[in-house]
Amino acid sequence: MRGVLVFDVDGVLVDVTDSYRETIIRTIEHFTSRRVTRDDIQQIKNLGGYNDDWALCKKVIQDFGCHPKYQEIVDHFQRIFLGENSDGLILRERWVARDGLFEQLAKDWRLAIFTGRTRSETRLTLDRFGAQAVFDPLIGNDDVENLKPAPDGLLKICATFPGVEVVYVGDTVDDAKSAGRAGVGFIGVAPQQDSRRAELVELFRQEGARAVVDNINELEQVLK
Ligand SMILES: [Mg+2]
Structure with a gap:
């Protein structure tokens, strides 16, 4: 891994x-x-x-x-x-990943979730898209004391896998800050159609993002 x-x-x-x-x-x-x-x-x-x-x-x-x-x-x-x-x-939520993306990523990486949603609301969505078994651990806002940009959820994951590289993939400046405070790498998601994309990309860079992608289907290229 x-x-x-x-x-x-x-x-x-x-x-x-x-x-x-x-x-x-x-x-x-x-x-x-x-x-x-x-x-x-x-x-x-x-x-x-x-x-x-x-x-x-x-x-x-x-x-x-x-x-x-x-x-x-x-x-x-x-x-x-x-x-x-x-x-x-x-x-109306749409699943972003193409078929087979997570199987491919899982060859090298353990896949986890840290979200500002509750765990049950997250499960609802994962179940709907048949992805309930892909991510473990799953940290929701009911698992942490302080919400993002606090690093609590990422620190929990780091503590579960000591000495292992952790990379967070997020779409807001608070996600980037949370990664920075936890001392883990960050990859920013900034969709091409977002009218404020350039501003967001600049914010990600300022927070030390190692890469920025349009969507998660581009992750493999930047993780090489
Ligand atoms: Mg988000």
């Missing part, structure tokens, strides 16, 4: 443009009657500190001068995302 390749989930394993990102827009619209753009959201994500989508919604809603209770924001977000009968925007 060459090392442990740790994946973030949203924006890395799954394309969440039409799921989480759209849920953010609808949640903000519900409380403020204002419709922000995907570009606006990416701009805030690039600031760092808003890896948590609920916290991001709260910030934007408050910036518009509205002050609902935090729990109301969370409940509304979850209703849109999960739906009333499992018919929410979560169904």
Whole structure:
């Protein structure tokens, strides 16, 4: 085994443009009657500190001068995302990896997950795409004391595999910071269609990313 390749989930394993990102827009619209753009959201994500989508919604809603209770924001977000009968925007997630990618990577690497989602919400998505047995360990936000950009999840993985190289694959500046604080390598994912891609790539470089890819199907080239 060459090392442990740790994946973030949203924006890395799954394309969440039409799921989480759209849920953010609808949640903000519900409380403020204002419709922000995907570009606006990416701009805030690039600031760092808003890896948590609920916290991001709260910030934007408050910036518009509205002050609902935090729990109301969370409940509304979850209703849109999960739906009333499992018919929410979560169904619009798209699996990014081509067939055989993980089998190929697993020849050299142990594959793991560190995500800001809960473990159960992550499992839901992995099950849907038939990838439940691919990643171990799986660290969710309910497994760590401090959320990203804190390094807690990565440090846990490092402690499980002492002396082994660990590389984190993430799509936000908070992911890069988390890797930096844990002292592990980082590979940034910055989709070609992202209107703020150049800004994000520069942020990744500043945080010491060893490579930046458009999507995870390019990982093998940069891991050589
Ligand atoms: Mg992400």
